Amino acid sequence: MGKYKSRKTRTEKSMLNMSVSGASKILMILFGFVSRSIFINCLSTEYLGINGLFTNILTLLSFAELGIGNAIIYSMYKPLKNNDISLIKSLIALYKKAYSVIAVVVGIVGVLFIPFLNLIIKSPPKIAENLITIYLLYLTNTVISYLLTYKRSILTADQNDYIVSIGQNIFYIIQQTLQVLVLIFNHSFIQYLLIQILCSLLNNIVNAKIANKMYPYIIEKNVDKLPEGERKRIFKDVKALAISKVSGVVMNGTDNIIISKLLGLFSVGLVSNYTLITNAVNGVIWSTLSGITASIGDLNTENNNVHKKEIFDQVYLITYWIYSFACVCLLVLSSSFITVWLGNKYIVDNLTVFSMVWIIYTTGINFSAYTFRTTMGFFDQVKYVYVASAVVNVVLSIILGKWIGLAGVFLATSISRLCTIEIADGVYVYRNGLGISPMIYFRKYIFTFLLFMLNFIATKTIVDLVHISSILGFVIKTIICLIVSNVILLICFYRTNTFKEIINKFNNIRKKRRIIKAD
Numbered sequence: 001m002g003k004y005k006s007r008k009t010r011t012e013k014s015m016l017n018m019s020v021s022g023a024s025k026i027l028m029i030l031f032g033f034v035s036r037s038i039f040i041n042c043l044s045t046e047y048l049g050i051n052g053l054f055t056n057i058l059t060l061l062s063f064a065e066l067g068i069g070n071a072i073i074y075s076m077y078k079p080l081k082n083n084d085i086s087l088i089k090s091l092i093a094l095y096k097k098a099y100s101v102i103a104v105v106v107g108i109v110g111v112l113f114i115p116f117l118n119l120i121i122k123s124p125p126k127i128a129e130n131l132i133t134i135y136l137l138y139l140t141n142t143v144i145s146y147l148l149t150y151k152r153s154i155l156t157a158d159q160n161d162y163i164v165s166i167g168q169n170i171f172y173i174i175q176q177t178l179q180v181l182v183l184i185f186n187h188s189f190i191q192y193l194l195i196q197i198l199c200s201l202l203n204n205i206v207n208a209k210i211a212n213k214m215y216p217y218i219i220e221k222n223v224d225k226l227p228e229g230e231r232k233r234i235f236k237d238v239k240a241l242a243i244s245k246v247s248g249v250v251m252n253g254t255d256n257i258i259i260s261k262l263l264g265l266f267s268v269g270l271v272s273n274y275t276l277i278t279n280a281v282n283g284v285i286w287s288t289l290s291g292i293t294a295s296i297g298d299l300n301t302e303n304n305n306v307h308k309k310e311i312f313d314q315v316y317l318i319t320y321w322i323y324s325f326a327c328v329c330l331l332v333l334s335s336s337f338i339t340v341w342l343g344n345k346y347i348v349d350n351l352t353v354f355s356m357v358w359i360i361y362t363t364g365i366n367f368s369a370y371t372f373r374t375t376m377g378f379f380d381q382v383k384y385v386y387v388a389s390a391v392v393n394v395v396l397s398i399i400l401g402k403w404i405g406l407a408g409v410f411l412a413t414s415i416s417r418l419c420t421i422e423i424a425d426g427v428y429v430y431r432n433g434l435g436i437s438p439m440i441y442f443r444k445y446i447f448t449f450l451l452f453m454l455n456f457i458a459t460k461t462i463v464d465l466v467h468i469s470s471i472l473g474f475v476i477k478t479i480i481c482l483i484v485s486n487v488i489l490l491i492c493f494y495r496t497n498t499f500k501e502i503i504n505k506f507n508n509i510r511k512k513r514r515i516i517k518a519d
Contacts, residue, residue: 012509017291020162024169025287029280031176042183047127054138058110068098069153071237074377075230076157077297085217088154090226092218094234095150103146110139129190137193141200148204151211154218159294167206175199240383247386258394258409262401271406273346274356277334281326282360289319289367297375305434308372312434313498314505316368316444321489323364324452328485330357332460333478340474348406355410361452362414362422369425369441378428382421389420451492459484 039047072095079087114132155164175195182191212219226234292315299311331354335347373382393416400408426445430438462484463477493499 014292014295015509017159017162017294018288020165021291022284022288024165025284027169028172029283031173035176035180038180038183042187043189047189050134054135058138058142068238070241070374071234071379073153073157074237074297074375075234076154077375078301080158081298081301086224089217089220089223092150092154093223094226095153099146099150103143106146107139107143110142134189134193137190137197141197144197144200144204148208151208151218154211154215155207157294157297159298161291161294163210164207167203171199171203237377237379240380243383244386247390258397258401263406271348271352271356273338273342274334274348274353277337278330278356278360281330282364285322285326285364286367293371293375296371300372300375309434309436310501312368312372314502317493317498318502319367320365320448323361324455325485325489327357327361327452328456328459329481330360331456332463332481336474336477339469340471352407352410355407358414359410362417365448366422366425369422369429372429372433373425376429376433378432381428382424385420385424389416392416392420455485455488458488
């Protein structure tokens with residue numbers, strides 16, 4: 001394929017992508033925390049409010065993307081597998097055209113939104129810079145994010161997302177470093193934003209040049225028109241993804257609004273410390289696991305359902321092990337961490353903690369079914385399932401919020417997902433994708449949830465024996481939690497064929513690396 005041919009196996013690519021993605025997320029969280037701390041110290045809180053407001057406004061404008069990227073990346077799996085250069089070039093050309101239109105639309109709509117800023121901002125902030133100038137800089141950065149991004153798609157689809165992650169890391173570190181220096185020495189918010197724009201543009205340019213070098217045929221001028229059937233299928237998928245995307249935002253973005261309305265802003269602030277922790281943990285795990293998405297997409301171009309089922313079981317076990325262990329730790333340790341960090345007055349009740357962590361658990365455990373379903377191309381089939389999930393979540397959040405309180409709002413999110421999205425993902429992957437009964441999946445799902453609860457109860461019982469409340473006590477509790485929860489998982493799974501297959505794959509990679517080093 002062109003001048004580039006990878007010698008890495010699918011498993012090796014998955015491992016590499018997962019490692020780089022996970023490390024990247026951790027690095028970004030750490031740098032972001034330091035940068036945010038300096039931002040708060042060097043500029044007034046009004047700048048922080050401006051940053052949050054304009055980011056939210058432009059996030060809404062990003063709906064113009066409508067899932068086109070996901071649909072086209074899915075469309076690339078098979079032609080990349082079959083070395084169908086002509087179709088790949090046609091897909092890249094469509095992606096380029098679509099994102100050029102999106103950039104123009106976002107830019108125009110963003111400018112048209114300027115007269116309405118005064119309606120959103122209750123009182124103008126007391127800052128030296130012109131508010132419209134700041135908004136236009138945010139808008140420019142958003143528009144730039146769509147330029148040359150289409151070339152990055154082939155790297156992602158061809159299981160080389162680690163290259164994209166490494167580039168993002170380098171430019172993110174450069175951006176954060178320069179922004180911190182500007183804040184410390186110049187206290188200039190305009191320069192802060194200009195650095196962000198420049199780094200975004202340079203990152204896209206570098207990704208484009210790497211893609212051009214690895215896949216030189218994508219810069220050729222002779223591009224065939226995309227087959228009509230392929231075009232119709234892509235736009236059908238885009239429509240379905242757009243509906244799912246809007247529904248997902250409604251489902252995930254209404255909790256704080258409902259809590260604020262029913263229980264007040266104090267409750268929103270109280271749970272924000274917990275969600276900061278849970279979202280950081282979930283972000284690292286999800287980003288790490290997402291490194292295998294392209295490899296699963298490549299797998300799903302094959303017709304061997306038995307092999308697909310074996311890989312699904314392996315992905316499910318890895319995902320379950322990581323998420324169940326992480327969620328046990330969050331349940332057992334989060335309040336202890338909050339106590340050490342902020343004090344007892346910021347603690348919430350155990351049911352609320354469980355309800356927040358349960359959202360992470362249900363979302364995470366569904367990773368394997370969700371990833372297989374999307375890489376199998378089942379988009380249109382679940383679009384109204386997402387709508388139903390959003391509606392059920394809002395209604396149930398209000399009902400349970402009034403009945404139970406804070407915990408009820410979060411419980412509603414998990415319940416709505418379990419009754420809609422997670423059932424649909426399991427059904428389409430097993431029945432339509434693998435050709436076997438979904439009940440096999442649901443029995444496994446129920447068994448692993450019961451094991452998770454048993455693990456939590458056992459680990460918490462042992463950790464509660466430690467009555468030291470200082471930092472030392474938290475460290476001791478953390479060590480106990482790490483050991484006990486993983487030992488329980490090891491005892492339950494080490495004899496299974498799936499666990500043995502995973503270990504064999506890791507051992508084979510290690511042996512291959514030793515041979516390469518020896519040579």
